Amino acid sequence: MGEEGTGGSVHLLCLAASSGVPLFCRSSRGGAPSRQQLPFSVIGSLNGVHMFGQNLEVQLSSARTKDTTVVWKSFHDSITLIVLSSEEGTSELKLERLLQMVFGAMVLFVGLEELTNIRNVERLKKELRASYHLIDSFLGDPELIGDLTQCVDCVIPPEGPLLQEALSGFAEAMGTGFVSLIVSGRVVSATEGWWRLGTPEAVLLPWLVGSLPPQAARDYPVYLPHGSPTVPHRLLTLTLLPGLELCLLCGPRPPLSQLDPQLLERWWQPVLDPLRACLPLGPRGLPDGFPLHKDILGLLLLHLELKRCLFTVEPLGDKGPSPEQRRRLLRHFYALVTSTHFPPEPLEKVEDDVSRAQLPRACYLVLGPEELGTGRGAVSVSLFIRSQ
Numbered sequence: 001m002g003e004e005g006t007g008g009s010v011h012l013l014c015l016a017a018s019s020g021v022p023l024f025c026r027s028s029r030g031g032a033p034s035r036q037q038l039p040f041s042v043i044g045s046l047n048g049v050h051m052f053g054q055n056l057e058v059q060l061s062s063a064r065t066k067d068t069t070v071v072w073k074s075f076h077d078s079i080t081l082i083v084l085s086s087e088e089g090t091s092e093l094k095l096e097r098l099l100q101m102v103f104g105a106m107v108l109f110v111g112l113e114e115l116t117n118i119r120n121v122e123r124l125k126k127e128l129r130a131s132y133h134l135i136d137s138f139l140g141d142p143e144l145i146g147d148l149t150q151c152v153d154c155v156i157p158p159e160g161p162l163l164q165e166a167l168s169g170f171a172e173a174m175g176t177g178f179v180s181l182i183v184s185g186r187v188v189s190a191t192e193g194w195w196r197l198g199t200p201e202a203v204l205l206p207w208l209v210g211s212l213p214p215q216a217a218r219d220y221p222v223y224l225p226h227g228s229p230t231v232p233h234r235l236l237t238l239t240l241l242p243g244l245e246l247c248l249l250c251g252p253r254p255p256l257s258q259l260d261p262q263l264l265e266r267w268w269q270p271v272l273d274p275l276r277a278c279l280p281l282g283p284r285g286l287p288d289g290f291p292l293h294k295d296i297l298g299l300l301l302l303h304l305e306l307k308r309c310l311f312t313v314e315p316l317g318d319k320g321p322s323p324e325q326r327r328r329l330l331r332h333f334y335a336l337v338t339s340t341h342f343p344p345e346p347l348e349k350v351e352d353d354v355s356r357a358q359l360p361r362a363c364y365l366v367l368g369p370e371e372l373g374t375g376r377g378a379v380s381v382s383l384f385i386r387s388q
Contacts, residue, residue: 008087010139011038012102013046014128017080020047021121024128031141031324038084046070046082062092071095075103076116089332093339094148098138101147104200104225105134108208112229134204137211141324143283144185144210144311146203148331151302151309153186153206158287159274163189170246170267174259178249181240184282185210187308194249195306198226202307209237209245219256222249240268243279283323285312298326300334329367337363 009029015022022043027034050072053060062071068086073096075081081099106115109131110124118124144153157163163181167189171179177193185206187194197205201224212218220235236248238259246268268275277287285299286292292299297320298313313326321329341363 008085008090009034009036010087011036011084012098012135012139013038013043013082013084014102014106015043015047015080015082016118016121017074017078018118019121020044020051023079023121023125024132026132026135026139028136028139033136033140046072046084047080050074050080050082062095069095071099073099073103076112078116078118079103079106091332091335091339094331094335097148097150100150101138101200101204102135104204105131105138105208107225107229108134108201108204108222111223111232112225134208134211137207141327143327144207145300145309145331145334146207148334149300149302149309150199150203151304151307152202154308154310155183155186155188155278155281155285156287156290156310157188157274157281158277159271160189162271162274163278166267166271167191171248173263173267174248174250174254176248176250176254180206180247181244181278182206182209182247183244183278186282186285188244188278188281197224197249199307200225201227205235205247205249208235209247214239214242217256217259238264240264241275241279243282244275283312283314285310286315290315297321298330300330333365336365 009027012026013022014024022040025037025043027036027038029036050060054074060072062069064070068084069090069092070082070084071092073081081102083095083099085095106128110127114124114127138147146153167179167181168191171177171191171193177191178197180190180194181188187206195202201222204225205222208220208222215237216239218235218237220237221232222235223229223232234248234250234252236250236256236259238246240246246264281287292315296315299310299315301310303309311330313323313330320326
């Protein structure tokens with residue numbers, strides 16, 4: 001098995017479905033943004049073959065060549081997204097979910113109405129530029145995995161109850177039920193209202209906050225692709241400590257000016273030490289002293305019903321393959337077993353008892369040093385599925 005994401009390139013095309021006019025094209029190579037653009041003739045051919053199939057009532061969803069995988073997806077008969085990947089080992093599942101995240105990001109910034117009823121193509125192109133930084137983060141080598149699992153990336157804080165109490169009190173004082181603490185794009189703690197956000201905004205909002213450059217405070221208009229795709233809300237962010245942000249989702253009130261230092265100090269000064277303890281959780285996900293076997297190099301834990309996940313490739317420091325290699329291996333392995341062995345929904349939702357009995361309970365993959373490119377040692381990747 002080749003190592004996913006190594007040395008390949010990804011090209012993302014967005015077109016107006018009715019006219020075939022390109023709205024934007026984004027690319028990455030080796031996990032980093034690239035200025036390389038596909039020739040217009042290639043863009044026209046990819047869109048043309050998709051439209052040709054639609055005219056014959058044939059749905060073209062994916063294709064493979066010797067070294068490239070192509071996936072097409074239309075949204076609301078208005079937007080067509082096409083992704084091409086030459087990354088070794090890339091699965092169609094990964095690319096399909098990438099396109100879902102990209103469309104969710106587009107709705108997040110411009111709203112569904114602008115995308116389903118395109119009145120002015122040039123204006124829409126300009127408005128969509130605001131989403132480029134978020135979309136580019138999907139195309140690269142992300143440290144998060146919510147784009148693939150469709151679950152919210154979370155961490156385990158060492159003093160969760162204390163932080164939850166402060167968060168709930170602050171949310172009540174501000175008059176909003178949608179508040180969260182986010183470190184490096186991962187949710188540390190959140191109110192019940194925030195946890196009830198639907199997919200994909202529950203994944204997109206923390207990812208957006210983690211992708212933005214540091215700023216003391218922000219007041220961001222956002223649409224919720226599932227909950228409110230046509231009416232914008234406000235995403236307020238406040239930096240409590242470098243890398244740790246307080247996020248509020250609200251309507252016209254409260255104004256950003258109402259979040260004065262005295263109010264923040266009242267709620268967060270008493271828990272300053274627990275807040276500081278959250279800063280290393282960005283890359284690690286787990287607090288110091290968490291009981292974990294010394295040979296575990298990476299861990300992906302998902303709660304499919306709550307739509308939350310813990311993803312770490314630095315549980316016990318650096319050894320063996322690099323964190324980047326571990327991340328790619330876990331992402332590849334998850335895509336492999338999800339697309340071939342395990343259902344995307346919890347076992348409780350599989351109605352047929354016979355089908356449930358035939359579902360696999362575990363999957364293993366062993367990689368040698370040649371496949372890892374390290375020249376030493378071997379790595380075993382395992383997945384277990386458990387119903388409550």
